[in-house]
Amino acid sequence: MTLLDEARPANLAMLSLEVAQFYYHEARLLDERRYDEWIELFTSESTYWAPVRVTREGDPDRMQRGELALFDDDFGTLELRVASLSAKSAWAEIPPSRTRRLITNVTATESDVEGQVSATSNFLIFRSRLEATEHTFVGAREDVLARDGASWRILERTILLDHNVYTSDNISVLF
Amino acid sequence: MTVGSHLADLVGAVQYDKGLVARSIFVDPEVYALELDRIFANNWLFLGHESQVAEPGDFITTYMGEDPIIVSRGHDGHVRALLNACRHRGMRVCRSDEGNTSFFQCPYHAWTYSSAGELEGVPKFRLGYAGVLDKKEWGLREVTRVESYRGFLFGNWAPEGPSLEEWLGDFTTYFDLIFARDPAGIEVVPGAHRWTVDTNWKIASENFAADMYHVEHSHARPAELGLMQAMPDEGYQISAGMGFVGHAFTRPVSEDAGGEEPLHSYWTLPNIQTEFLAEMRKQVAEEKGAALARLIPLGHGALFPTFAFLDLEQFRLMRVHHPQGPDRTLIHQWCVLDRSLPADVKDAVRKQYELTFGPAGLLEQDDGENWRECQNGMRGFIGRQLDSNMMLGLGLEKSASEIVGDDNAPGVAGGIWSEGNQRRFYEHWQRFMQAPSSAPASEPSPGRG
Numbered sequence: 001m002t003l004l005d006e007a008r009p010a011n012l013a014m015l016s017l018e019v020a021q022f023y024y025h026e027a028r029l030l031d032e033r034r035y036d037e038w039i040e041l042f043t044s045e046s047t048y049w050a051p052v053r054v055t056r057e058g059d060p061d062r063m064q065r066g067e068l069a070l071f072d073d074d075f076g077t078l079e080l081r082v083a084s085l086s087a088k089s090a091w092a093e094i095p096p097s098r099t100r101r102l103i104t105n106v107t108a109t110e111s112d113v114e115g116q117v118s119a120t121s122n123f124l125i126f127r128s129r130l131e132a133t134e135h136t137f138v139g140a141r142e143d144v145l146a147r148d149g150a151s152w153r154i155l156e157r158t159i160l161l162d163h164n165v166y167t168s169d170n171i172s173v174l175f
Numbered sequence: 176m177t178v179g180s181h182l183a184d185l186v187g188a189v190q191y192d193k194g195l196v197a198r199s200i201f202v203d204p205e206v207y208a209l210e211l212d213r214i215f216a217n218n219w220l221f222l223g224h225e226s227q228v229a230e231p232g233d234f235i236t237t238y239m240g241e242d243p244i245i246v247s248r249g250h251d252g253h254v255r256a257l258l259n260a261c262r263h264r265g266m267r268v269c270r271s272d273e274g275n276t277s278f279f280q281c282p283y284h285a286w287t288y289s290s291a292g293e294l295e296g297v298p299k300f301r302l303g304y305a306g307v308l309d310k311k312e313w314g315l316r317e318v319t320r321v322e323s324y325r326g327f328l329f330g331n332w333a334p335e336g337p338s339l340e341e342w343l344g345d346f347t348t349y350f351d352l353i354f355a356r357d358p359a360g361i362e363v364v365p366g367a368h369r370w371t372v373d374t375n376w377k378i379a380s381e382n383f384a385a386d387m388y389h390v391e392h393s394h395a396r397p398a399e400l401g402l403m404q405a406m407p408d409e410g411y412q413i414s415a416g417m418g419f420v421g422h423a424f425t426r427p428v429s430e431d432a433g434g435e436e437p438l439h440s441y442w443t444l445p446n447i448q449t450e451f452l453a454e455m456r457k458q459v460a461e462e463k464g465a466a467l468a469r470l471i472p473l474g475h476g477a478l479f480p481t482f483a484f485l486d487l488e489q490f491r492l493m494r495v496h497h498p499q500g501p502d503r504t505l506i507h508q509w510c511v512l513d514r515s516l517p518a519d520v521k522d523a524v525r526k527q528y529e530l531t532f533g534p535a536g537l538l539e540q541d542d543g544e545n546w547r548e549c550q551n552g553m554r555g556f557i558g559r560q561l562d563s564n565m566m567l568g569l570g571l572e573k574s575a576s577e578i579v580g581d582d583n584a585p586g587v588a589g590g591i592w593s594e595g596n597q598r599r600f601y602e603h604w605q606r607f608m609q610a611p612s613s614a615p616a617s618e619p620s621p622g623r624g
Contacts, residue, residue, distance in 0.1 A: 052366040057234075057274020066522065068366030068510060070535050077530050080400060084537050089395035092540040133547070164272070165505065166370035169543035171535040 012109065019119045019145065020106040022152045027101035027123075030174055035082045038174070043146075043153050048073040050159035050175065063160075070161065070171065081174065092172040097129035099173055108145075115147045116155070127173055135168035137161060141175065189605040191598040194566035198553040200604075201375040207501040213607050214480050215240030216614035219322070219329040219342050219417075221482035221495050222246045222256055224363050226326065232275040232290050237507065238497040239330055244318065245269050246328065249291035250277065256318035256330040257292040268315070272367075279315070288315050312621035319614075325355045332614040344416025345585035346478070352463075353420075353473050353486045356455045357513035363493075364510040364525050368533040371505050374546035376481060376498040377604070379506065382542065383483030383494075384600045385412050385421025385475045387591045388567055393545055394538045397531070402444050410474075410591025412568070413575045413584070417603065419596040422474020444531075446488045447523045451516055466581030479603045484511075490528035502550050508533060565601070568593025 029038040042048075050070040051063040073081065085093055105122040125137040139161040145152040159175045185206075188197040200206050220239045223246050227235050234247040236259060243259035245268075259267045261281040268279040268288060278295065280287040287296030292315035297304060318330040322339035324347070329339050336342075343350060354361055372379065382389065390406055397403040412421040452471060460468035472486040481496040494508035510528040512521050532539045553559055568589040578588035589595040 057271040
């Protein structure tokens, strides 16, 4: 189905553009390590989930709540992760990595709940640290966003990293 | 000193009585090539837990050294470890992490093997191979010995040598306290954390062989966040059999919060398993005595060479360090639960593991950075000629029974600030590197003259 099949294609296109602008802003906050501003984009009810990707015979895309995840955070643990990146002893990020987030393929559709949208996006995150230590993370995000004045809050985020084995010594970036 | 191609040079590489280990053993490709034979083809290597291959046809894939391995429960109910390489051209016949199947078919020329590894299907068998190929002789290469201890499966290529239980030796006392305290046994959370760290496998393994010394500084971050307090000076590092553990001693809660049960009090994360572990301690105490029961949870631990675990009040994990060259290690790590835990506690334990460990864990992030940079510091021409200093606690070691306060605690022990375990880890390493290999590394193919 394309946007043209929708009842209000112009409105939907506007919505996707608006959400994309929000994602560019969010990516910039993370790339500039403005974590205190980034965590403000969530609410006390937000969830943040990144299941591990298992290559299962005959069932390659099955992911289930309760199975192992890279992140299975509520707002409290997400706040801890953010605080940890600013700690004086965060050796994995001292000196800080240089990161660049590319956010693409943004779609947004109205949800059944007033003021909420379901949004999807793809990401490529490049991290370079120290001299030539370079890591790349690629995947998709599925969000439930809630309108908050001129901006949005992230109510639910699912991160589908495309990696089975992460070829990085650690993952001290947020998605 | 330098380790070159001459085996004689290995004699002095590890001087465990002096706490010296030559750094060349972490970076030299020739030493690494010899390790794949003498360490990885001559030891019991962790394969998985029986619950991961519970039903006929269930399989998981892993590695032994650099060799890809399928752990498969055949339709005869028997668990085998098979080299994941087609006997025709060597292609991996199974390319999934896990699943259930009745056969493994090579995608290249369609040679097809049963879940027990027998060669069953060969295209053009009558037209092209008539009278030449005996299928019985061309099954998947099977790992020589697979044995299970408390449901933990280990494989060994060497046909001779100690059984798994003999090899574990006295360490079974501690292994049981970690993995068999719940009479119902353990279960593994589905899914694994899998990632590579650009470091030598020994750097990762010796850390889990109970490097308590690194915790306060490497993991200052959780302390800064208020998740951990300063480490106490009372604790242990114990080596027994082929295994190692190390942790702070449990402290009675009465010192902290008015209760009577012991608790590892340097963590301030919610101790969600406290009641359950207290019950386990009570049961273990009746059978094995209070001093051993009080060790639960046992903290950091490892089995030589690459199986490791962490047993904390908050969660428990197990992992294996697969070598991928002298300067890269592939980690497979799982969250392990006692089967009798209530479902909501299991869920909370898993989440505490995910918050603190795995590649994105608040503690584990810093380990990966540190280990990679150890490798970078040892790589150069001068750097590799230096020794690593493993003198912590040298001359201060006692019997484990004295440290634990129970005659039934086997092994040699240091206090919490000791590298006695690492010295013995490298003593094992040296012993295996100097012993001739008994693995059938070059078993001839059928018909080879």
